Amino acid sequence: MSLSASAAAPGGFRGVFALGGTALPVYGFLARLPAALCPIGTLLLINDRDGIGEAGTVAAALWLGQALGGPVIGRLADRRGHRAVLLLACAANAAVLAALVAAVLGGLPLAARTGLAVAAGLTVPQIGPLARARWARLAGDDRALVGAALSFDTTLDEVGFMVGPALAGILAVTVHPASGLVLAAVLIVVFGTLFAVHPTAPGPTPQTTAARGDVRLWSPGLALLFAMAVLQGSAWSAANTGVNALAESAGSAGSAGLIWSAMAVTSSVTGFVTVARPGRADLTVRLRRTIAVQALLTLPLLAVSGVWGAAFAVAGIGLAVAPHLIALFGLVERAAPARRMAEAMTVTGSGLLLGEALAAALAGPLAEAHGHRAAFALSCVATAASAVVATAAAGRVRGLRLSPARTASPRFPSPDPLRSSRD
Numbered sequence: 282m283s284l285s286a287s288a289a290a291p292g293g294f295r296g297v298f299a300l301g302g303t304a305l306p307v308y309g310f311l312a313r314l315p316a317a318l319c320p321i322g323t324l325l326l327i328n329d330r331d332g333i334g335e336a337g338t339v340a341a342a343l344w345l346g347q348a349l350g351g352p353v354i355g356r357l358a359d360r361r362g363h364r365a366v367l368l369l370a371c372a373a374n375a376a377v378l379a380a381l382v383a384a385v386l387g388g389l390p391l392a393a394r395t396g397l398a399v400a401a402g403l404t405v406p407q408i409g410p411l412a413r414a415r416w417a418r419l420a421g422d423d424r425a426l427v428g429a430a431l432s433f434d435t436t437l438d439e440v441g442f443m444v445g446p447a448l449a450g451i452l453a454v455t456v457h458p459a460s461g462l463v464l465a466a467v468l469i470v471v472f473g474t475l476f477a478v479h480p481t482a483p484g485p486t487p488q489t490t491a492a493r494g495d496v497r498l499w500s501p502g503l504a505l506l507f508a509m510a511v512l513q514g515s516a517w518s519a520a521n522t523g524v525n526a527l528a529e530s531a532g533s534a535g536s537a538g539l540i541w542s543a544m545a546v547t548s549s550v551t552g553f554v555t556v557a558r559p560g561r562a563d564l565t566v567r568l569r570r571t572i573a574v575q576a577l578l579t580l581p582l583l584a585v586s587g588v589w590g591a592a593f594a595v596a597g598i599g600l601a602v603a604p605h606l607i608a609l610f611g612l613v614e615r616a617a618p619a620r621r622m623a624e625a626m627t628v629t630g631s632g633l634l635l636g637e638a639l640a641a642a643l644a645g646p647l648a649e650a651h652g653h654r655a656a657f658a659l660s661c662v663a664t665a666a667s668a669v670v671a672t673a674a675a676g677r678v679r680g681l682r683l684s685p686a687r688t689a690s691p692r693f694p695s696p697d698p699l700r701s702s703r704d
Contacts, residue, residue: 296426297433297556300419301481308479310437311472312371313408315465317445319343319378320637321538322461323398324525325449326385329458335391337522337645342395344518344638346402348631354407355414355627359620362485363411367477370406374473375466377401382459402634406473409438410626415481417614417622429556431614432607436552439603442545450538483623496618498625503616505670506609507632509572512667513605514636516575516660519644520582520598523656524591526648531588543592544599552603564611569671571605576668582657636663 298306320340327336358366381397416430449461476482521541528537562570578601581594610629617625640659647655 297416297430300416300426300430305415305476305479305481306433306437308472308476309408309412309434310441311468312406312476313412313438314441314445314448314472315374315378315469316405316409317442318449318461318465318468319401321446321449321521321541322453322459322465323381324521325453325538326382326458326462327394328525328529329453330385331391332649334645334649336525337641337648338391339394339398341638341641341645342398343402344514344634344641346399347405348402348635348638350403350405351407351410351627351631351634352624354405355410355624356621358407358411358414358483358623358627360485363415363482363623364477364484367406367408367411367473367482370404371469371473371477374401374404374406375470377404378462378466378469382462386459406469406477407627407630408473408476409434410630411623412437412476413610413614414623414626415483418483418619419481427614428611431610432552432556435607435610436549436556436603438606439545439548439552439599442542442548444542444545446538446545447542448538450536450542453538454536496620498618498621498628500616503613503625503628506613506616507629509568509609509667509670510629510632511636511639512663512670513572513609514633514638515640515663516579516636516667517633518637518640519656519660519663520579520595522641522644522648523582523653523660524595526656527585527591527653528588530653533588536588540588540592541595543596544602547596547599548602549599551600552607555604555607564608564615567604568608568612569668571601571608572664572668572671575601575605576661576664579661579664582660583654585653585657 320343323340323343324336327339354366354370377397377400381394381401384394384397413431413434416434417427420427420430448464452460452464521537524540525537528540575598578597581597582591585591585594610626613625613629614622640663644656644659647659
C-alpha cells in the first residue's frame with residue numbers, strides 16, 4: 282500500500298491491518314518476545330545459581346549493551362535498509378545468547394558473563410523500535426492512522442511483556458532456568474528473519490544530504506521524552522528486581538515472572554482500549570495524566586509483603602503503563618525527522634533500557650542488603666521524578682511541531698518489487 286493510499290484506509294484495528302496485513306504483526310510480536318524473555322530469563326538463571334546481586338549485575342550489563350547498540354542499529358537501518366541490518370543482528374544475537382547460557386552453566390567468572398551480556402545487548406535486533414518506525418512510514422500523513430498504528434504496536438510490546446515473563450517463569454520451574462534464554466535465541470532466529478524479509482521492510486535511504494545525517498535528530502522535545510523514557514525504564518527495573526527478591530525470600534523464585542506478567546495483562550487491556558477508543562485529549566495532556574496516575578499506582582508497592590500482594594500491586598501499575606508509552610512514542614514520532622525515524626525510535630527505546638540498566642545495577646545490591654522494599658522504593662522515586670519532569674516540561678513538549686523535514690511526504694525507496702504486496 283502506498284503512502285497516498287493510506288489516507289483512504291479505515292481507522293482503528295482495521296486500518297492497521299490494512300497497512301501491513303496479518304503476518305507483519307505476528308512476526309513482529311514473536312520476534313520481539315525475546316526482549317521480554319531475556320531480562321527475566323537472565324535474572325532467573327543467575328539468581329538460581331549465584332544470587333540476586335550477581336543476577337542484577339549481569340542483567341544490567343545486558344540492558345546497558347542494548348541501550349548503547351540500539352541507536353547504532355537504528356541508524357544503520359535508516360541508511361542501509363531494515364532487511365540486511367536485521368538479518369545480521371538476529372544471527373549475531375542468537376549466537377551470543379547461546380554463548381551466555383554456556384558461560385553461566387559452565388561457571389565462568391562474573392567478568393566473562395558480564396561481557397557476554399553486554400555483547401548480547403549490543404546485538405539485540407531492535408524489533409520493537411524498528412516496527413514502530415515501519416508502521417509510521419506505512420501510515421504516511423494520516424495522523425489518526427499513525428496514532429492507531431503506534432498504539433497497536435506499543436500494545437503488542439505490552440502483550441509480549443505479559444507472555445515473556447510468564448513463559449520464562451514457567452520454563453524455569455518446569456524445564457530449566459536456562460530454557461528462557463534458549464527459547465529467546467530460537468525465536469529471534471526464526472521470526473526475526475521473517476520480520477526482516479517481510480515485503481514492508483524499508484530499503485536503503487537515498488544518499489542525499491539528509492540521508493547522510495545532516496538532518497538534525499535531537500530537539501528539546503525529544504531530549505525531554507528521552508529523559509522520561511530513562512525514568513520509566515528505571516521504575517520498571519527497580520520494581521522487577523524487587524519482585525524477584527520478594528519471590529526468592531518467599532521460597533518461590535520461579536514465580537517472579539508470573540507476578541511480573543500481571544502488569545502486562547492490565548497494560549495490554551488498557552492499550553487495546555486506547556487503540557479502539559483513542560479519545561480527544563492531546564498527546565501531551567495524555568502523557569502528563571498517565572505518568573501521574575502511574576506514580577500514584579506505584580506507591581502500594583511499599584506496603585507489599587507477599588507474592589499475591591505484589592501481583593495485585595503490579596497489576597494496578599499496568600493500568601497506566603500502555604497509555605503512557607503510547608503517548609510517549611506518539612510524541613517521538615512527531616518530534617523526529619522522517620529520514621531518521623528508526624534512529625529516533627531506537628534512541629527512545631534505548632532510554633528505557635538505559636534506565637533499566639542503571640536501576641538494575643543499583644536495585645540488585647539494595648534488595649540484597651535491605652530487602653525487596655528498598656528496590657520498590659527506588660521504583661517509586663523514579664516514577665515520581667518522571668511525573669515531575671512531565672509537568673515541569675509541559676510547555677516544551679506541548680510545543681512539538683512537525684519540522685520542515687516532516688511537512689512533506691518523504692519519498693522512501695521500495696525494498697523490492699514486492700513492496701506493494703502484503704502477506
